[in-house]
Amino acid sequence: MTQPLWEVFVRPRRGLAHTHVGSLHAPDAELALRNARDLYTRRQEGVSLWVVPATAITASSPDEKDSFFDPAADKVYRHPTFYDVPEGAGHI
Amino acid sequence: MYGNDFAEAGGAGCCESTAGGTLLEQVEAAERELRSASERRVSGDNRLQGYFDAVIEADQKIEPRDWMPEEYRRGLIRQIAQHAHSEIIGMQPEGNWISRAPSLKRKAILLAKVQDEAGHGLYLYAAAETLGISREELVGMLLNGRQKYSSIFNYPTLTWADVGAVGWLVDGAAIVNQVPLCRCSYGPYARAMIRICKEESFHQRQGYEILYTLAQGTDSQKAMAQDAINRWWYPSLAMFGPPDSDSTHSERSMAWKIKRFSNDGLRQRFVDMCVQQASVLGLELPDPELRWNAERGHYDYTEPDYDELMQVIKGNGPCNRQRMEHRRRAHEEGAWVREAAAAYAAKRAARVPEVAA
Ligand SMILES: [Fe+2]
Numbered sequence: 001m002t003q004p005l006w007e008v009f010v011r012p013r014r015g016l017a018h019t020h021v022g023s024l025h026a027p028d029a030e031l032a033l034r035n036a037r038d039l040y041t042r043r044q045e046g047v048s049l050w051v052v053p054a055t056a057i058t059a060s061s062p063d064e065k066d067s068f069f070d071p072a073a074d075k076v077y078r079h080p081t082f083y084d085v086p087e088g089a090g091h092i
Numbered sequence: 093m094y095g096n097d098f099a100e101a102g103g104a105g106c107c108e109s110t111a112g113g114t115l116l117e118q119v120e121a122a123e124r125e126l127r128s129a130s131e132r133r134v135s136g137d138n139r140l141q142g143y144f145d146a147v148i149e150a151d152q153k154i155e156p157r158d159w160m161p162e163e164y165r166r167g168l169i170r171q172i173a174q175h176a177h178s179e180i181i182g183m184q185p186e187g188n189w190i191s192r193a194p195s196l197k198r199k200a201i202l203l204a205k206v207q208d209e210a211g212h213g214l215y216l217y218a219a220a221e222t223l224g225i226s227r228e229e230l231v232g233m234l235l236n237g238r239q240k241y242s243s244i245f246n247y248p249t250l251t252w253a254d255v256g257a258v259g260w261l262v263d264g265a266a267i268v269n270q271v272p273l274c275r276c277s278y279g280p281y282a283r284a285m286i287r288i289c290k291e292e293s294f295h296q297r298q299g300y301e302i303l304y305t306l307a308q309g310t311d312s313q314k315a316m317a318q319d320a321i322n323r324w325w326y327p328s329l330a331m332f333g334p335p336d337s338d339s340t341h342s343e344r345s346m347a348w349k350i351k352r353f354s355n356d357g358l359r360q361r362f363v364d365m366c367v368q369q370a371s372v373l374g375l376e377l378p379d380p381e382l383r384w385n386a387e388r389g390h391y392d393y394t395e396p397d398y399d400e401l402m403q404v405i406k407g408n409g410p411c412n413r414q415r416m417e418h419r420r421r422a423h424e425e426g427a428w429v430r431e432a433a434a435a436y437a438a439k440r441a442a443r444v445p446e447v448a449a
Pocket residue numbers: 179208209212288292
């Protein structure tokens with residue numbers, strides 16, 4: 001009897017985003033949350049927890065490196081460092 | 093074998109210490125390296141093997157959906173699984189003393205430690221599962237004896253002082269083995285190890301504190317502490333596996349940056365640490381040959397009995413049968429809880445159709 005896999009995300013402190021910390025098995029969302037608390041926040045590592053069924057996650061590619069992200073590579077003009085700021089221009 | 097792949101143990105001499113400093117500083121250094129390596133650009137080789145090699149070469153991490161050689165995958169599954177089994181079985185020797193801890197404070201500490209070990213087992217099972225094996229298969233291989241766990245947990249905890257000796261020596265040896273694994277090339281394993289090592293430092297310290305307290309106590313308390321060290325010293329040395337001269341096929345494990353130091357190198361590092369710590373306790377390590385070797389810059393010591401290690405691994409240690417019987421019984425007796433939880437989840441899912449999973 002296989003229990004579904006859940007991915008666990010923790011918000012470490014107010015003002016920070018939830019971060020993936022690991023996964024666990026549980027029969028339902030409620031138990032997944034309780035197990036996640038006992039497994040991943042035994043030392044006050046978080047102020048908020050998300051559990052997500054692993055099957056609900058759609059991943060970008062079968063491979064961690066992929067042409068999926070290539071279009072961003074030749075668009076250096078999206079970064080502020082691309083531009084020359086003339087001498088004397090402040091607050092820019 | 094505790095964080096040490098037995099089948100591939102051993103290898104070329106090494107032993108410069110990875111990074112100096114306390115345990116936590118070493119773990120943090122590994123974490124920083126993980127981040128800085130991830131910013132390096134990996135050369136654009138598009139062949140599968142070529143890309144895998146380039147990632148390893150750049151000290152970056154292999155992630156679950158990356159292509160990897162089948163041997164890398166299989167070797168890692170075995171090593172991580174054996175490591176997980178060790179954490180799970182490792183709860184028993186100390187669990188033995190929870191109900192008899194000498195004070196409420198010690199009882200609370202011991203409960204927290206044993207609970208951590210359960211957590212370590214679960215982080216590691218989850219890391220192994222990312223390599224494409226199911227939890228049921230992993231647990232099954234422990235229960236049917238196809239996979240091993242660390243030999244050290246087949247020794248009994250006879251007195252309260254053993255809880256101290258286990259924390260100081262067994263968790264101490266585990267830490268020496270595990271800190272280099274924080275730099276392992278497989279991402280989920282490295283991340284689990286970073287988390288585990290941060291928790292381990294409390295384990296070692298609480299054991300050391302127990303022994304220190306006993307050593308400051310009455311003569312018989314001090315004798316009890318000494319007796320526990322006498323019994324746990326050599327089995328702890330054996331935790332690093334057979335000597336380098338007896339081990340083969342670790343080269344690949346080194347090349348793949350799974351294993352980074354040889355068994356003897358890690359064992360030496362452990363001995364060097366313990367000598368000073370024992371002197372602070374005012375207790376002795378049970379080795380008349382133990383002495384500083386200025387030429388080597390290390391302590392000379394007596395090797396553990398490797399025939400005994402092999403016997404314990406084969407199942408003939410003092411507690412092998414008891415440990416496995418206990419684990420199997422706990423698994424069987426927990427079946428109704430797993431079944432009830434699944435039945436409840438299925439019933440609720442049927443009633444509230446929009447709640448998926
Ligand atoms: Fe542990």
